[in-house]
Amino acid sequence: MEPLNSDCPSCGREIGSESKRCIFCGAERCGRKKVAHIRLFAFLLFIMAGIYIANALHLDPTYHAIFALDKNMNFQKVRVKGKIISVSVIPGKYDETTVVMTIAEEIGEGPRDKDHRRSISLKAEGKVGSALIEQGLPGAGAVVDVSATLYAGDDYRVLSLGSPQLLRIISPGDIARYREVTIDELVKNPERFANQTIAVKKAEIVRIYEKYQMHVSDVGEKKSLVVFGVDPKKYRIGDLVSIQGSFAYYNKGNYWEIKIKEGDAGAVVILLNKK
Amino acid sequence: MDSTIVLMTVVASLVGVAVATAISLIPGLHIYNVIAITILMYFTAVDIFTGIEPIVMTGFMLGMVVAFSMLFTVSSQYFQPTDESFRSIVLPHERFLLEGRAHEAVMLGGIGALAALVVIVLLLPILTGAIAVGCQFLQPHYYWILATIIAFILFTEWPKDHGVGITPWQRLQDGWVQLLMGYFTFFAAGVLGIFVFYRTIVPLDGAFQSLMPLFVGLFAIPSYLMTFATETKVPSQHICRSLEVSGKDIVKGSMSGILAGMFAAFTPGLTPGPALLMSGHITAQSGDRQFIIGGGAGRLMYYVGALLLFFLPGVYMRRGGAAINISLFFTPETPEQFYLIAGIIALTGGLSFLLLSPFSRFCALLARRVPFQLFSLIGLVVLTALVLAVTGWPGFCIMAVATALGIVPNMWHTRRINLLAVLLVPIFLNTAGIGPAVARIFGIE
Numbered sequence: 001m002e003p004l005n006s007d008c009p010s011c012g013r014e015i016g017s018e019s020k021r022c023i024f025c026g027a028e029r030c031g032r033k034k035v036a037h038i039r040l041f042a043f044l045l046f047i048m049a050g051i052y053i054a055n056a057l058h059l060d061p062t063y064h065a066i067f068a069l070d071k072n073m074n075f076q077k078v079r080v081k082g083k084i085i086s087v088s089v090i091p092g093k094y095d096e097t098t099v100v101m102t103i104a105e106e107i108g109e110g111p112r113d114k115d116h117r118r119s120i121s122l123k124a125e126g127k128v129g130s131a132l133i134e135q136g137l138p139g140a141g142a143v144v145d146v147s148a149t150l151y152a153g154d155d156y157r158v159l160s161l162g163s164p165q166l167l168r169i170i171s172p173g174d175i176a177r178y179r180e181v182t183i184d185e186l187v188k189n190p191e192r193f194a195n196q197t198i199a200v201k202k203a204e205i206v207r208i209y210e211k212y213q214m215h216v217s218d219v220g221e222k223k224s225l226v227v228f229g230v231d232p233k234k235y236r237i238g239d240l241v242s243i244q245g246s247f248a249y250y251n252k253g254n255y256w257e258i259k260i261k262e263g264d265a266g267a268v269v270i271l272l273n274k275k
Numbered sequence: 276m277d278s279t280i281v282l283m284t285v286v287a288s289l290v291g292v293a294v295a296t297a298i299s300l301i302p303g304l305h306i307y308n309v310i311a312i313t314i315l316m317y318f319t320a321v322d323i324f325t326g327i328e329p330i331v332m333t334g335f336m337l338g339m340v341v342a343f344s345m346l347f348t349v350s351s352q353y354f355q356p357t358d359e360s361f362r363s364i365v366l367p368h369e370r371f372l373l374e375g376r377a378h379e380a381v382m383l384g385g386i387g388a389l390a391a392l393v394v395i396v397l398l399l400p401i402l403t404g405a406i407a408v409g410c411q412f413l414q415p416h417y418y419w420i421l422a423t424i425i426a427f428i429l430f431t432e433w434p435k436d437h438g439v440g441i442t443p444w445q446r447l448q449d450g451w452v453q454l455l456m457g458y459f460t461f462f463a464a465g466v467l468g469i470f471v472f473y474r475t476i477v478p479l480d481g482a483f484q485s486l487m488p489l490f491v492g493l494f495a496i497p498s499y500l501m502t503f504a505t506e507t508k509v510p511s512q513h514i515c516r517s518l519e520v521s522g523k524d525i526v527k528g529s530m531s532g533i534l535a536g537m538f539a540a541f542t543p544g545l546t547p548g549p550a551l552l553m554s555g556h557i558t559a560q561s562g563d564r565q566f567i568i569g570g571g572a573g574r575l576m577y578y579v580g581a582l583l584l585f586f587l588p589g590v591y592m593r594r595g596g597a598a599i600n601i602s603l604f605f606t607p608e609t610p611e612q613f614y615l616i617a618g619i620i621a622l623t624g625g626l627s628f629l630l631l632s633p634f635s636r637f638c639a640l641l642a643r644r645v646p647f648q649l650f651s652l653i654g655l656v657v658l659t660a661l662v663l664a665v666t667g668w669p670g671f672c673i674m675a676v677a678t679a680l681g682i683v684p685n686m687w688h689t690r691r692i693n694l695l696a697v698l699l700v701p702i703f704l705n706t707a708g709i710g711p712a713v714a715r716i717f718g719i720e
Binding site: 027 | 608621
């Protein structure tokens with residue numbers, strides 16, 4: 001009970017210590033709730049906040065099986081886990097890029113005759129694609145966790161990525177063995193990187209030869225390096241590419257080169273096609 | 276989920292609370308007006324915001340929405356007293372202000388808001404399935420629900436002045452003019468809404484806030500103008516340490532407000548005002564305290580609850596300006612994001628409630644020292660500048676027309692709820708499928 005001083009506890013006017021109700025505002029002096037007690041309920045909210053945020057940090061996600069994604073789940077948001085089989089970057093008409101990755105289930109859980117359904121394409125278009133390139137594309141062999149929207153019909157299935165943050169690399173796969181360098185670093189100090197698997201994030205094609213060879217340099221730089229093992233037909237002078245391969249000294253030609261692994265779809269990826 | 280992203284989102288939400296607390300000092304400035312400014316900054320100041328993850332920005336806006344819905348009516352209560360001519364129809368929180376008990380009214384509203392927050396944080400995540408089913412169930416029925424609400428608003432219009440006419444003609448006027456002006460307000464607002472929905476003159480780049488000039492003109496500007504005109508003297512406010520409220524008042528008031536807020540959150544075009552009117556009848560709400568508590572609960576349930584519906588897995592419903600504006604740059608995808616959002620709502624809600632008392636004390640101090648008209652002047656300048664910046668001169672024209680209509684309830688002492696026809700009527704016509712036909716009658720389709 002409010003100690004009975006002479007003021008009204010609601011409006012603060014003097015009403016004397018004996019009256020139980022204020023003669024000015026009509027407020028009662030007894031049976032009131034203290035504001036300090038009500039504030040304690042706010043701490044219940046803080047406890048709930050802690051529980052929810054802890055859940056957000058440690059929640060075990062539920063994944064959809066890739067082979068089970070079909071037209072009945074069209075437009076639904078799904079979450080899949082799989083290994084990247086290939087990565088390609090498709091430049092668009094208006095300087096936007098589309099990144100397309102093929103993701104396959106790590107463990108085949110579907111019936112044998114549906115093996116072809118164990119992989120699916122993941123598309124990241126426009127700003128999302130550009131942001132993915134900026135932060136570094138996962139390479140072939142990387143295991144990823146993706147949340148995306150499924151678009152599926154009778155004879156097509158594709159996942160559309162809404163944000164780069166929804167593609168999480170669980171294990172980098174082959175990337176882990178690649179050491180990230182620039183062309184300039186390779187040219188200046190080749191012995192340091194001899195016989196190592198390296199990755200160049202961005203380089204420009206400055207010359208193309210017929211016999212599976214091309215020269216690349218850092219963008220805007222003059223010093224170039226040979227890349228051996230790619231089919232030159234797919235590329236043009238001026239293209240920006242990312243490269244993964246082994247760096248070694250070619251004795252017969254007396255020069256250092258980046259040798260591409262045969263059949264590696266992610267070895268040289270076009271980032272921007274200069275038409 | 277990445278712990279860095281979680282931490283940044285939490286910090287951003289706390290920054291949002293701070294920003295909302297500062298901006299809440301301007302009476303009449305609505306949450307959605309501030310979100311409009313934030314969206315503009317996010318999209319135009321690309322160099323500054325380009326590195327910010329969309330979910331971090333969402334956290335910032337959430338913090339703003341939660342804090343705003345708790346705090347934004349406090350300044351209106353202190354700095355926008357009603358004119359003396361409204362004495363016979365004064366609302367409870369206005370009566371409390373004139374008795375020097377505005378702080379008590381603020382805390383009562385805060386109790387309602389706290390109750391709504393607890394329900395949102397505890398129950399909504401559990402009821403996801405039921406909510407999703409409820410949405411599917413209600414969707415085909417929106418048109419007649421809105422028609423019923425419109426009928427309710429019209430039928431509950433009644434003359435409020437106590438009739439002082441001497442001649443029979445004056446007494447006839449006392450009985451009917453107010454009623455007819457209420458109906459006129461409803462009809463005119465409905466027509467204005469149809470024009471804005473079907474043939475808005477707001478330019479395309481301001482279209483994401485095409486309703487802003489309308490609402491600013493209908494509600495905010497007339498309030499400011501009435502503040503300039505009023506000669507009311509606001510007494511000194513007492514900062515109470517206890518509240519005259521019973522458990523029954525808290526339960527009934529909160530129930531009424533939560534019901535109103537949920538109803539408004541689900542139903543397109545419905546705002547907490549009319550929803551509270553109906554829920555008050557449903558729950559047999561009585562007394563000023565239950566009304567104030569219900570108001571606080573209804574507002575918070577509407578703004579925050581509607582926003583949480585956007586993040587609920589399986590629901591993803593966009594209701595209210597906040598969800599619509601956030602959806603421009605962020606789409607919720609995973610359950611972890613939902614848990615993070617729910618946690619942020621709980622955290623910022625608790626913090627906002629703790630801020631409520633000091634904020635109210637600060638407003639009481641300002642009310643004693645600063646003329647309340649100054650706050651309305653600042654609000655008038657800010658909102659007019661915002662309308663011009665976002666929607667240009669066409670938006671300003673809409674605001675001017677809406678202001679002329681918004682003054683009518685103040686001049687004839689009718690209810691301002693009739694102005695909500697600007698939203699209710701076009702949405703009712705659209706959901707009933709007759710919107711285009713009606714627009715053609717007006718020659719605008």
